[in-house]
Amino acid sequence: MAYDPRSFPPFAVTVDIVxxxxxxTLEILLVERGGPPFEGAMALPGGFVAPDESVTDAxxxxxxxxxxxxxxxxxxxxxxQLATFGAVDRDPRMRVVSVAYVxxxxxxxxxxxxxxARDAVWVDVTQLRELAFDHAEIIATGLERVRAKLxxxxxxxxxxxxxxxxxxxxxxxxxxxxIELDLANFRRKVLATDGFVEPTWQKRVSPAGGAPAAxxxxxTATHLxxxxxxxx
Amino acid sequence: MAYDPRSFPPFAVTVDIVxxxxxxTLEILLVERGGPPFEGAMALPGGFVAPDESVTDAxxxxxxxxxxxxxxxxxxxxxxQLATFGAVDRDPRMRVVSVAYVxxxxxxxxxxxxxxARDAVWVDVTQLRELAFDHAEIIATGLERVRAKLxxxxxxxxxxxxxxxxxxxxxxxxxxxxIELDLANFRRKVLATDGFVEPTWQKRVSPAGGAPAAxxxxxTATHLxxxxxxxx
DNA sequence: GGAATAGTGTCTTTGAGACAATATATC
DNA sequence: GATATATTGTCTCAAAGACACTATTCC
Numbered sequence: 001m002a003y004d005p006r007s008f009p010p011f012a013v014t015v016d017i018v019x020x021x022x023x024x025t026l027e028i029l030l031v032e033r034g035g036p037p038f039e040g041a042m043a044l045p046g047g048f049v050a051p052d053e054s055v056t057d058a059x060x061x062x063x064x065x066x067x068x069x070x071x072x073x074x075x076x077x078x079x080x081q082l083a084t085f086g087a088v089d090r091d092p093r094m095r096v097v098s099v100a101y102v103x104x105x106x107x108x109x110x111x112x113x114x115x116x117a118r119d120a121v122w123v124d125v126t127q128l129r130e131l132a133f134d135h136a137e138i139i140a141t142g143l144e145r146v147r148a149k150l151x152x153x154x155x156x157x158x159x160x161x162x163x164x165x166x167x168x169x170x171x172x173x174x175x176x177x178x179i180e181l182d183l184a185n186f187r188r189k190v191l192a193t194d195g196f197v198e199p200t201w202q203k204r205v206s207p208a209g210g211a212p213a214a215x216x217x218x219x220t221a222t223h224l225x226x227x228x229x230x231x232x
Numbered sequence: 233m234a235y236d237p238r239s240f241p242p243f244a245v246t247v248d249i250v251x252x253x254x255x256x257t258l259e260i261l262l263v264e265r266g267g268p269p270f271e272g273a274m275a276l277p278g279g280f281v282a283p284d285e286s287v288t289d290a291x292x293x294x295x296x297x298x299x300x301x302x303x304x305x306x307x308x309x310x311x312x313q314l315a316t317f318g319a320v321d322r323d324p325r326m327r328v329v330s331v332a333y334v335x336x337x338x339x340x341x342x343x344x345x346x347x348x349a350r351d352a353v354w355v356d357v358t359q360l361r362e363l364a365f366d367h368a369e370i371i372a373t374g375l376e377r378v379r380a381k382l383x384x385x386x387x388x389x390x391x392x393x394x395x396x397x398x399x400x401x402x403x404x405x406x407x408x409x410x411i412e413l414d415l416a417n418f419r420r421k422v423l424a425t426d427g428f429v430e431p432t433w434q435k436r437v438s439p440a441g442g443a444p445a446a447x448x449x450x451x452t453a454t455h456l457x458x459x460x461x462x463x464x
Numbered sequence: 465g466g467a468a469t470a471g472t473g474t475c476t477t478t479g480a481g482a483c484a485a486t487a488t489a490t491c
Numbered sequence: 492g493a494t495a496t497a498t499t500g501t502c503t504c505a506a507a508g509a510c511a512c513t514a515t516t517c518c
């Protein structure tokens with residue numbers, strides 16, 4: 001198909017990041033909009049793709065700017081492309097196609113210390129208010145992606161810290177899926193999957209009491225086969 | 233984040249379609265490029281998104297133009313967004329971000345009868361030559377998507393015709409996955425999944441001999457749980 | 465009859481899920 | 492001791508996989 005490079009229809013291309021973390025609940029990073037449209041509403045962090053950077057690079061740049069994380073800490077974050085949203089009127093000002101990304105990280109004090117992150121907050125996904133643009137739809141898509149990914153990948157470890165107990169990992173599954181899982185069967189499943197977690201040979205006690213728990217770190221496996229499927 | 237609508241970085245946005253069908257092998261629809269760059273190379277069908285159409289609409293429009301299918305027959309085709317490819321230099325002429333879609337259809341004589349389809353051909357995915365742009369990567373992504381989708385959805389029926397035998401469906405799985413599957417266990421699995429297929433109460437004989445086979449059509453279910461997983 | 469396809473039966477093994485039991489920490 | 496967490500054990504049931512067997516068609 002031949003075409004004239006000077007007469008193409010002009011679009012703006014942006015990236016939006018749905019960054020998840022697990023504390024007591026499943027939370028995403030949102031920013032408050034300071035101007036119209038949707039002034040005062042919450043929105044996903046994101047911004048324009050620059051002419052000289054790839055879409056993926058733009059996503060990583062925005063992630064770094066909004067979280068204040070730098071090189072080494074960024075490597076602990078998982079980021080993957082989610083989907084592209086290209087309805088004609090999704091932005092009332094102009095034609096914008098947005099490539100959404102899903103991120104998963106563990107909460108750290110360094111987060112939100114960056115310069116661009118002054119207005120960024122973690123919000124419980126079950127307590128979302130009005131959202132700007134089509135960001136509610138993007139978040140719903142991202143939420144389903146994360147829930148599905150926990151079934152057949154080891155990505156839950158990216159929501160845990162550097163090291164974690166099987167109780168921690170169990171809680172991440174329960175919080176993300178919003179259901180209760182039998183801990184005994186969960187433990188067996190995780191330990192039976194080669195490369196999901198590896199022992200650090202250390203023990204850790206919980207402030208709430210209980211026996212000391214073995215501490216693990218993420219293994220080298222990326223996929224779970226057979227998967228760890230959601231009940232029901 | 234405030235920005236000036238008149239000073240955004242300009243991009244072209246295109247759609248590319250990876251349309252699969254199963255005949256004796258797994259095949260995709262390709263067009264031969266008539267001009268530079270990559271003149272003479274095979275490329276995915278696709279084109280620009282118009283200013284007044286959504287990205288999804290553009291994908292359906294291109295699909296219709298390239299296959300020559302119209303309203304009713306198009307409904308038998310499954311089309312879904314695959315991923316977006318946005319490397320800086322993926323098109324040597326200008327900055328282009330392409331949203332790729334995956335399609336699945338059964339081969340029909342009406343295909344390739346459209347005006348834009350004169351150069352379109354079905355190519356065995358195992359026999360691909362040099363491809364234009366990053367289309368080899370797009371195809372590889374689409375291929376893995378289709379293979380994975382057969383595991384946990386009923387989409388194999390969109391690669392079969394209006395009605396089909398379990399032998400037909402079995403062959404589709406074998407061709408797409410490139411492996412042999414035990415037919416007896418496959419039959420039981422399909423029939424045990426509510427809504428995967430429904431009987432038409434008709435029988436069909438194969439030209440190669442054998443007992444007459446019961447004819448089924450697609451059921452109403454979209455997901456398989458538990459999934460029909462690839463061996464190994 | 466021989467080859468090809470359709471369909472059923474059966475046995476083994478694997479794994480998911482329910483749930484009991486025991487051990488060790490904090491308060 | 493009460494409570495919370497960690498860890499192991501056991502039993503049942505569902506499903507996957509291997510494979511034998513029968514039936515019906517074309518050549």
